[in-house]
Amino acid sequence: MLVIQHINNINFGRINIKINMNNDILWAPWRMKYIKSPKDSKNKCIFCDKVKSNDDENNFIIHRGINSYILLNIHPYNNGHVMVSPYKHQSKFDLLCDKTQIEMMSSISHLMKIMRKRMNVDGFNFGANFGSAAGAGIEDHLHLHLVPRWNGDTNFMPILGHTKVQVEGLKETYKTLKNDFIKCI
Numbered sequence: 173m174l175v176i177q178h179i180n181n182i183n184f185g186r187i188n189i190k191i192n193m194n195n196d197i198l199w200a201p202w203r204m205k206y207i208k209s210p211k212d213s214k215n216k217c218i219f220c221d222k223v224k225s226n227d228d229e230n231n232f233i234i235h236r237g238i239n240s241y242i243l244l245n246i247h248p249y250n251n252g253h254v255m256v257s258p259y260k261h262q263s264k265f266d267l268l269c270d271k272t273q274i275e276m277m278s279s280i281s282h283l284m285k286i287m288r289k290r291m292n293v294d295g296f297n298f299g300a301n302f303g304s305a306a307g308a309g310i311e312d313h314l315h316l317h318l319v320p321r322w323n324g325d326t327n328f329m330p331i332l333g334h335t336k337v338q339v340e341g342l343k344e345t346y347k348t349l350k351n352d353f354i355k356c357i
């Protein structure tokens with residue numbers, strides 16, 4: 173049974189959500205939809221499929237670079253959770269060419285700048301899981317994660333209206349990052 177004692181409003185950049193300040197872990201209940209969903213067959217790759225599609229808006233593709241692209245994670249750990257992935261279907265970062273590696277890191281740097289300025293981000297989690305042993309959900313096509321963090325967000329659990337907040341949050345964050353990223357390059 174879930175007992176909720178204190179519920180507060182908190183502002184995540186431009187998004188307000190109600191939170192329970194008593195929890196001490198970042199809890200993302202909307203990820204259950206992803207966790208429970210049937211995984212793609214071995215021949216399918218969502219990172220390749222999204223690039224092939226021309227519908228960047230519905231795929232939440234923020235930017236298409238020369239060797240890599242940026243997309244919003246639709247099953248985020250936090251609002252603004254983005255991923256940077258090479259076009260090449262590759263599982264090993266060290267096998268990417270230098271230009272791709274540099275472009276991906278440069279994209280992360282631009283995103284950090286934009287998020288600090290536009291979303292009042294206090295910090296970031298940045299990293300990747302290479303290989304299933306390291307926890308990669310989709311190990312065949314590597315991707316870097318950037319998760320913006322706000323002071324105090326480790327102590328919350330979104331409990332009310334999180335589905336609506338997430339959908340609206342995704343669209344708004346997508347527009348902000350897409351519009352601003354093009355100005356950075």
Ligand SMILES: [Zn+2]
Nearest residue numbers: 217220261313
């Ligand atoms: Zn792929």
